[in-house]
Every structure is written in C-alpha cells, then in structure tokens.
Amino acid sequence: MRAMVLHGQREPLRLEERPDPRPGPGQVQLGVHACGVCRTDLHVVDGDLHEPKLPLVPGHQIVGTVEGRGEGAGRFAVGQRVGVPWLGWTDGECRYCRSGRENLCERARFTGYQLDGGYAETAVADERYCFPIPDGYPDLQAAPLLCAGLIGYRSLRLCGDAATLGLFGFGASAHIVCQVAVHQGREVHALTRPGDRETQRFALELGAAWAGDTEGGSEVSDPVEARVRAGLEAAIIFAPAGELVPVALGAVAPGGTVVCAGIHMSDIPSFPYEILWGERTLRSVANLTRADGEEFIALAPRVPVRTEVAEYPLERANQALDDLRAGRVHGAAVLSMANAQAERKADG
Numbered sequence: 001m002r003a004m005v006l007h008g009q010r011e012p013l014r015l016e017e018r019p020d021p022r023p024g025p026g027q028v029q030l031g032v033h034a035c036g037v038c039r040t041d042l043h044v045v046d047g048d049l050h051e052p053k054l055p056l057v058p059g060h061q062i063v064g065t066v067e068g069r070g071e072g073a074g075r076f077a078v079g080q081r082v083g084v085p086w087l088g089w090t091d092g093e094c095r096y097c098r099s100g101r102e103n104l105c106e107r108a109r110f111t112g113y114q115l116d117g118g119y120a121e122t123a124v125a126d127e128r129y130c131f132p133i134p135d136g137y138p139d140l141q142a143a144p145l146l147c148a149g150l151i152g153y154r155s156l157r158l159c160g161d162a163a164t165l166g167l168f169g170f171g172a173s174a175h176i177v178c179q180v181a182v183h184q185g186r187e188v189h190a191l192t193r194p195g196d197r198e199t200q201r202f203a204l205e206l207g208a209a210w211a212g213d214t215e216g217g218s219e220v221s222d223p224v225e226a227r228v229r230a231g232l233e234a235a236i237i238f239a240p241a242g243e244l245v246p247v248a249l250g251a252v253a254p255g256g257t258v259v260c261a262g263i264h265m266s267d268i269p270s271f272p273y274e275i276l277w278g279e280r281t282l283r284s285v286a287n288l289t290r291a292d293g294e295e296f297i298a299l300a301p302r303v304p305v306r307t308e309v310a311e312y313p314l315e316r317a318n319q320a321l322d323d324l325r326a327g328r329v330h331g332a333a334v335l336s337m338a339n340a341q342a343e344r345k346a347d348g
Ligand SMILES: [Zn+2]
Pocket: 090, 091, 092, 093, 094, 095, 096, 097, 098, 102, 104, 105, 106, 107, 108
C-alpha cells in the first residue's frame, strides 16, 4: 500500500510503499476510502504534541470498507463501511474508564498518534472503537464527522442548554457544530479572523444568526450591540489561540461557559478576575468516548449535517496540512484514496 509517513516532527510527510498492515486479534483491516485532516494532525506534525509513535501514519478520521478481520473480530461484516476515530484503545480498568470517562483514560492510545492512522490505502483498527457509517453519507463527507463532528458535538454538549452560542474560529468543527446547534434551536454567533468575509458568509448560509470577526466588527451582519455581545450564554473556542480565552469570557454572561475545544492552544494571557466572576466556567474538552460517537453518528443524518469538504489526493497530504496551517481551508480538508480503491477493485 501507499502511505504518507511522518519520520520526525517538523518534517514533511514522505510518500512510501509499505506492506499492508495485517489485522491483529479483535482488529479489522480497512481499505481506506477517505481520511479527514484535523488540526490535531498538524499539532502532531509540528511538534506541539509530544512523543508520537515514529515512524507514524497520521490521520484519525478514517472511512473505509472492512476487507479483513483478525482473530475474534466479528462486529462488522466484510464489505461494511466503518469509521475510525481518534480514540483507538483504552484499558477499560482505570478510574476514568470505570466511571464512564474513557476519554480521560490514563493509558488511552490514539489513532494517528500512538497508533498508525489513515493517511494510507490500508489501515487496521480495534473494532470496538469503530463506528458504522450511516448510509447516504458519501465517504468524503462522512470523514469530518469522525473528529471535527464528534469533538465539536462533545463541546456543544458541555455548553448545556445555552440558547445563545458563540463559535470562535469557524473551520471544520464549527461548521458542523453550527448546523447541530441551529437544529437544536440555538442562536449561533460565528466569530472568525478579522476580515474573513468568505467564512462569515459561509456561517450565515449554515444558519448562524450573526457572523463577524473576533474584534466585534462585521461586514456581513448588522452590528451587534455591546449588550448582546456580552450576553452569550456559552462559547466554544476552536481556534488554537489562547488570546481568544479572555475575549470569549468577556462575551459570555454571568453563569455562562467557555469551552476550549482544541487539544493544544497557545498560552492564555492573564485577564482581570472580573470576566470570570459571576460563576462563569472556563473548561477544556478532551478526546471522545464511544458513547459520544454513537450519539453523534445517529444524530448527524437527522439534522442533517452537511459537510463542506476540500479534497486532496493522498500524496498531497503535506499541501492539505500547509493549507490548514495557513487558514486556507474552507470547511474540512479530506484526503481521498478513491483512485487506489478503484484499482484494487479492478485487480479483483
Ligand atoms: Zn482507562
């Protein structure tokens, strides 16, 4: 198979021909159709996340077809389409696993970080952590559901029943969360980099009530009164920028929650206690549980969540990462292995 492989952090991935990975006990072997490119992949490649397995095949939003099953694996049929998310393995016995919080498992292993992922034509995964992909979602459109959608959904749930919601940073995850939040009847305010009118218009198309930049200006929506801007009931920060934390805290009302959705963020500047006072909550969200995945995968077709995808062939993974780093991706970047899968079919 061909794979894009990381040999050292802060180096480009290398295109390599490798033997197909074989499924171990309890694992499925997948012919990969598509793999989403997540900001977390960037943090792994750029060295913000430490000690990845090396060499490593990144990628943790994998959509593929079951082609083989290891000993004891029987959850999915050969030919079935499944998704592989970030959470790849847990020990099932630590205090977190035993209390329904496997996302915090002390020995968790993550796909595309400690385990080889989906920037490849073939992947293997522990079947217990895979999800069936709902019919009706094309491969490319389904891939971003597996992390951008899932983690976004977990972040949204941590906002409780907030009726007005700010989304800081409007990329792969926010564009999905926006649709779910609107479906739930919430009022969404989308905040982007200053002057990014294209993304602001995109947010309005997806049902946001207001879109503008993080400094409060907007060229696509009516100005929002300061009173309203300081009155959001919750905010989720998707951008990896610590300086947005005081901005978001300043925009939520007493009792409101600010959720930091990313796995890595630049340092948070100090801020006056006044903007945390009033029982505002500041928290992060970490990883996912399988229950989050099952809930979200069932919900997505009912919304229905429509994902906007920028497609790259597998061998252009470095370009996809560069575009994501530079903020040039509209919606979600996804690697496509369609050509490879067509060839495999032709070969029988
Ligand atoms: Zn555990």
